[in-house]
Amino acid sequence: MSEQPTVKPPSPRLPKTRLTPTVDSVTSIASDGSRRDLHPADVHGRFTTARRWSGWGLIAFYLVLPWIPLNGHPAVFIDIAERRFHFFGYTLAAQDTWLLFFGVTGLGFALFFLTALFGRLWCGWACPQTVYLEHVYRVIERWIDGDATQRRELAAAPLTAAKAGKRVAKHGLYILASLLITHLFLSYFVSLPELWDMMQHAPGEHWAAFLFVFIAAGILYFNFAWFREQLCIVICPYGRLQSALTDDHSLSIGYDAQRGEPRGKLRQEAGVGSELARAVSAEARASSLTHAKPGACVDCNRCVQVCPTGIDIRHGLQMECIGCAACIDACDEVMTRVKRPTGLIRYDSFAGLTGLATRWVRPRTILYGVLLCVGIAVATFAFSTVKPANFLVFRTGGASYFVGPEDVRNQFMVRLVNKLTVPATFIVSSEGLPAGLHQSGFEAPVTLAPMAESVSPLVLVARRHDYHGPFKFTVRVRDAAQTFTLAREVEFMGPDAHLLKEDEEHDKESHERKP
Amino acid sequence: MSSSPLPPDDPGIKLRDHTYDGIQEYDQRLPNWWLYTLYGAIVFWVIYWFVYMIAGIMPTDGSRVDTAMAGISAAKLASSIDVSNDDKFWEMSGNVVFTDAGKQTFTSLCTPCHLPSMRGKSENLAAVGPDLTDTAWIHGGTPKELFAVVSKGVMAKGMPAWEPVLGQKKSVEVVAYILSHHQKGEAITVEVSK
Numbered sequence: 001m002s003e004q005p006t007v008k009p010p011s012p013r014l015p016k017t018r019l020t021p022t023v024d025s026v027t028s029i030a031s032d033g034s035r036r037d038l039h040p041a042d043v044h045g046r047f048t049t050a051r052r053w054s055g056w057g058l059i060a061f062y063l064v065l066p067w068i069p070l071n072g073h074p075a076v077f078i079d080i081a082e083r084r085f086h087f088f089g090y091t092l093a094a095q096d097t098w099l100l101f102f103g104v105t106g107l108g109f110a111l112f113f114l115t116a117l118f119g120r121l122w123c124g125w126a127c128p129q130t131v132y133l134e135h136v137y138r139v140i141e142r143w144i145d146g147d148a149t150q151r152r153e154l155a156a157a158p159l160t161a162a163k164a165g166k167r168v169a170k171h172g173l174y175i176l177a178s179l180l181i182t183h184l185f186l187s188y189f190v191s192l193p194e195l196w197d198m199m200q201h202a203p204g205e206h207w208a209a210f211l212f213v214f215i216a217a218g219i220l221y222f223n224f225a226w227f228r229e230q231l232c233i234v235i236c237p238y239g240r241l242q243s244a245l246t247d248d249h250s251l252s253i254g255y256d257a258q259r260g261e262p263r264g265k266l267r268q269e270a271g272v273g274s275e276l277a278r279a280v281s282a283e284a285r286a287s288s289l290t291h292a293k294p295g296a297c298v299d300c301n302r303c304v305q306v307c308p309t310g311i312d313i314r315h316g317l318q319m320e321c322i323g324c325a326a327c328i329d330a331c332d333e334v335m336t337r338v339k340r341p342t343g344l345i346r347y348d349s350f351a352g353l354t355g356l357a358t359r360w361v362r363p364r365t366i367l368y369g370v371l372l373c374v375g376i377a378v379a380t381f382a383f384s385t386v387k388p389a390n391f392l393v394f395r396t397g398g399a400s401y402f403v404g405p406e407d408v409r410n411q412f413m414v415r416l417v418n419k420l421t422v423p424a425t426f427i428v429s430s431e432g433l434p435a436g437l438h439q440s441g442f443e444a445p446v447t448l449a450p451m452a453e454s455v456s457p458l459v460l461v462a463r464r465h466d467y468h469g470p471f472k473f474t475v476r477v478r479d480a481a482q483t484f485t486l487a488r489e490v491e492f493m494g495p496d497a498h499l500l501k502e503d504e505e506h507d508k509e510s511h512e513r514k515p
Numbered sequence: 516m517s518s519s520p521l522p523p524d525d526p527g528i529k530l531r532d533h534t535y536d537g538i539q540e541y542d543q544r545l546p547n548w549w550l551y552t553l554y555g556a557i558v559f560w561v562i563y564w565f566v567y568m569i570a571g572i573m574p575t576d577g578s579r580v581d582t583a584m585a586g587i588s589a590a591k592l593a594s595s596i597d598v599s600n601d602d603k604f605w606e607m608s609g610n611v612v613f614t615d616a617g618k619q620t621f622t623s624l625c626t627p628c629h630l631p632s633m634r635g636k637s638e639n640l641a642a643v644g645p646d647l648t649d650t651a652w653i654h655g656g657t658p659k660e661l662f663a664v665v666s667k668g669v670m671a672k673g674m675p676a677w678e679p680v681l682g683q684k685k686s687v688e689v690v691a692y693i694l695s696h697h698q699k700g701e702a703i704t705v706e707v708s709k
């Protein structure tokens with residue numbers, strides 16, 4: 001399969017030696033360690049079209065979210081300064097950060113589940129690395145530098161004014177795109193008006209934000225202009241996890257070797273292909289080099305030319321494959337042109353490619369599915385417990401309780417946090433108090449400004465003759481409209497009631513003074 | 516940024532000489548960019564070590580913390596009030612800016628014990644705190660003594676220390692508000708607490 005001359009399209013401009021990917025080394029790294037730039041050829045087809053639309057949809061989604069106001073805030077606004085996190089009209093406070101656990105584990109299990117079923121669908125269709133590279137940066141490159149052949153020639157050409165102009169234009173647009181993406185990213189954390197305000201002032205007034213945006217833009221520029229597939233191949237851990245997450249029944253992009261091999265040049269006389277090829281016996285295959293009847297693969301190398309990570313999919317599933325489906329479209333196009341059935345390279349499981357049926361329901365998918373469902377159920381419950389207020393009761397500093405001449409007293413502080421973006425009124429009450437207990441503090445409802453918090457005392461006094469030892473009671477918070485309630489159990493602490501009585505007998509006189 | 520396809524003279528993949536259990540090892544180079552990150556880290560380490568440890572060009576984290584803390588205490592000192600000056604308290608008690616702010620704090624924090632009227636036990640025997648409007652004081656009735664009670668509390672009786680919670684400014688405002696119910700130079704009685 002190596003050192004085959006180009007068959008299709010027979011372009012005289014192509015260099016004689018061609019890139020021949022092997023499974024033993026990375027195509028984009030030369031044996032001296034230098035980087036070998038890949039110039040994936042243009043490809044057309046149903047997956048390419050679908051991917052373009054979904055990619056643009058995702059980019060539009062990312063760009064538009066900060067502009068849509070919902071309940072007075074952008075649809076997604078992670079307000080670092082105020083420590084309030086707005087998601088589609090739903091506001092969480094810093095106190096709710098623990099819910100992030102479900103976000104992280106949910107993402108993990110969803111990815112596990114999807115990977116076990118569909119392989120690297122994420123990489124090819126939804127990962128920001130692929131989405132921006134394929135649908136922004138490569139589009140710019142294609143527009144300025146031309147198709148793969150022209151790009152390769154331009155790269156090899158000596159530096160002329162025309163080449164310099166193209167390079168400046170391309171990298172200028174790259175930088176512009178990177179700055180746009182990072183500015184929008186910052187607006188997720190500071191909101192657009194704040195971002196606009198910062199952009200109109202000198203960088204010195206907001207060094208942190210300025211450095212963040214420009215360093216992030218620099219990283220993006222480096223990544224998308226030069227680093228590209230190296231991130232997927234060398235850095236990203238998800239690709240490395242594939243061998244642990246997938247099995248023979250997971251969907252991946254694969255080459256139907258049974259149908260395709262032995263590959264060979266297209267001969268007009270061997271036009272009728274596939275069913276014959278299927279029937280080829282081992283002996284016939286062995287002798288197919290001399291005979292004119294090869295498998296369905298015409299060895300046009302299109303699948304290699306269009307690959308953005310520089311692999312030959314006909315070597316089987318490889319770690320470098322990001323599942324972009326470009327080779328499927330490329331092969332289908334060729335198969336259509338030579339009037340053979342499409343799908344020689346297709347989305348299929350390893351089992352499916354070897355002629356077996358793909359089992360969708362298997363221990364792995366059941367386990368991942370169950371874990372995902374458990375996670376979703378617990379997360380739903382956890383989110384349902386989030387109330388528009390936070391509330392905490394703690395004892396004031398100093399002694400745990402105070403014994404006066406007439407009474408036993410406990411002092412608490414109640415912290416209330418209004419997590420809403422509108423003022424809210426709260427009613428604080430104590431429940432389960434024994435008869436004769438007097439509460440002071442929170443006689444009237446408390447109104448808190450949007451996102452404000454207050455700490456106020458709650459004092460409970462038991463007359464000595466009503467006091468019968470420590471007890472537990474409940475402090476409850478309601479909003480004025482009675483839409484929710486929060487409760488905490490608190491202990492009223494005090495001395496043993498009998499000892500208090502004895503004590504009272506002994507030093508009655510000593511307490512006869514103004515407290 | 517080499518862009519040519521595999522040159523014809525590329526030696527390809529090398530194998531190490533040794534063989535163990537019939538297994539041979541490739542001898543492939545790391546990507547150059549990867550090596551550059553290593554070299555870059557080494558260069559960074561040398562520069563960092565020289566700048567921080569040897570030349571002392573940049574302040575260390577410890578000295579930066581010390582500087583910041585000194586700055587904070589200087590700012591505190593600059594905006595702090597002389598709490599031993601009774602006259603200053605009396606002056607503030609006549610200024611609505613201070614008394615209004617003090618009233619706000621008093622209403623949200625002090626009323627459960629001292630009642631909104633500030634009259635405490637004089638108004639309702641069941642109240643926890645003593646009357647703050649009369650001329651009889653328990654822990655001293657001069658403004659600076661009053662401030663000491665508000666800021667440090669009377670732990671044995673349940674009066675919390677408020678300065679750690681409110682800060683000096685708000686504590687002073689509360690004292691000014693209490694003093695606005697009194698006259699400078701009025702006769703006071705002090706019951707020395709046990």
